[in-house]
Amino acid sequence: MKYLIAGTGGVGGSIAAFLSLAGKDVTCIARGEHLTAIREHGLRLHSDLKGEHTLPVKAYTAEEYNGSADVIFVCVKGYSVDSITDLIKRVSHKDTIVIPILNVYGTGPRIQRLVPGVTVLDGCIYIVGFVSGKGEITQMGKIFRLVYGAHKDTVVPRGTLEAVRQDLEESGIKAEISPDINRDTFVKWSFISAMAVTGAYYDVPMGEVQKPGKVRDTFIGLSEESATLGRKLGIEFKENIVEYNLKVIDKLAPESTASMQKDIAKGHESEVQGLLFDMITAAEEQGIDIPTYRMVAEKFRS
Known part of the structure; x- marks a missing residue:
C-alpha cells in the first residue's frame, strides 16, 4: 500500500514517522521551511513510544507531487481542507481511499462532496503530537489511537480496511475499524x-x-x-x-x-x-x- 500524508504537522508527521519506521511506503505533503528541513535532514521524531529517530521520508509540496496513492490520510487543519482537493483528485485511482483525520466533525462528507469520484471515509485520532521545530515532530504520552471507517452510504471492500489496519498496527499505531464512524x-x-x-x-x-x-x-x-x-x-x-x-x-x-x-x-x-x-x-x-x-x-x- 502506498500512503500519502497530506499535512505533515503533529498528527500527519507522527503517522508518517511511525509508518516509515515500519518500512511502509509513505510520502509526505508539506510546505515552507518545514518541507525544506525534511528534505535536507529527514523527518526528525521525538517520541515517547518510539524514541529518537531521523527518517528519510519522501516529501513534496501539494502542487509538485505527481505520483499516485492507495491511501491518503488528510491531516490538514479544518480551514485548509479546500486547498488539498486538487491533490486528492490528481493522485487518486479507482481503488484509492481517503481517510480524513481532523478535529472537526463532518469532514468526511464535506470532502466527499468536493471529490465525488473518490472514495472518502472518515476518521479521528487520539494523540498528543506537534511540530517542535522545522522538520521535527514530537509525540508525547502513550496514546496513539486511530479510528476510521465508512459512512453508511459508502461502499469499500472490507479487505482494504483490514489491510490499512494491519499496516497501522505493524507500525505501532492502535487502529480500529469503526462500525459507526459518524x-x-x-x-x-x-x-x-x-x-x-x-x-x-x-x-x-x-x-x-x-x-x-x-x-x-x-x-x-x-x-x-x-x-x-x-x-x-x-x-x-x-x-x-x-x-x-x-x-x-x-x-x-x-x-x-x-x-x-x-x-x-x-x-x-x-x-x-x-x-x-x-x-x-x-x-x-x-x-x-x-x-x-x-x-x-x-x-x-x-
Missing part, C-alpha cells in the same frame, strides 16, 4: 472541543484540567453540552460522554496542550471556528441551550 467522529469532536476550548480559555495545560476545580468543571460543562447535542442529532453513544472525556483527559501528559491553544497563543490561524463556533451553531440549529459554550465564546469573538 458516532466516533462526533465523540472525538466533543472531546477535542472541550479540551482545546478549556485550555485556551484559561490558558492552561491539561494538568490543570486534571485537578478538581473551576477549570475541570468548565471541561465537564462543555462535554455535557456537546453530549446533549449529539443525542439530539440521533447519535447513540456507547458510554457516558462526560465520563469518557474525563478518562481520556486524565491520561494525557499534564504539560500537554491542544493545537488550537498553541495556535492562538502564537497568534496563528486556528481551528476556533470548527471547535467552538460550529458547536454553538449546531446547538442553536437544534434548539439546544449551551451556556458554558456561550460563556467561553465571548473571549474569542473578534
Whole structure:
C-alpha cells in the first residue's frame, strides 16, 4: 500500500514517522521551511513510544507531487481542507481511499462532496503530537489511537480496511475499524472541543484540567453540552460522554496542550471556528441551550 500524508504537522508527521519506521511506503505533503528541513535532514521524531529517530521520508509540496496513492490520510487543519482537493483528485485511482483525520466533525462528507469520484471515509485520532521545530515532530504520552471507517452510504471492500489496519498496527499505531464512524467522529469532536476550548480559555495545560476545580468543571460543562447535542442529532453513544472525556483527559501528559491553544497563543490561524463556533451553531440549529459554550465564546469573538 502506498500512503500519502497530506499535512505533515503533529498528527500527519507522527503517522508518517511511525509508518516509515515500519518500512511502509509513505510520502509526505508539506510546505515552507518545514518541507525544506525534511528534505535536507529527514523527518526528525521525538517520541515517547518510539524514541529518537531521523527518517528519510519522501516529501513534496501539494502542487509538485505527481505520483499516485492507495491511501491518503488528510491531516490538514479544518480551514485548509479546500486547498488539498486538487491533490486528492490528481493522485487518486479507482481503488484509492481517503481517510480524513481532523478535529472537526463532518469532514468526511464535506470532502466527499468536493471529490465525488473518490472514495472518502472518515476518521479521528487520539494523540498528543506537534511540530517542535522545522522538520521535527514530537509525540508525547502513550496514546496513539486511530479510528476510521465508512459512512453508511459508502461502499469499500472490507479487505482494504483490514489491510490499512494491519499496516497501522505493524507500525505501532492502535487502529480500529469503526462500525459507526459518524458516532466516533462526533465523540472525538466533543472531546477535542472541550479540551482545546478549556485550555485556551484559561490558558492552561491539561494538568490543570486534571485537578478538581473551576477549570475541570468548565471541561465537564462543555462535554455535557456537546453530549446533549449529539443525542439530539440521533447519535447513540456507547458510554457516558462526560465520563469518557474525563478518562481520556486524565491520561494525557499534564504539560500537554491542544493545537488550537498553541495556535492562538502564537497568534496563528486556528481551528476556533470548527471547535467552538460550529458547536454553538449546531446547538442553536437544534434548539439546544449551551451556556458554558456561550460563556467561553465571548473571549474569542473578534
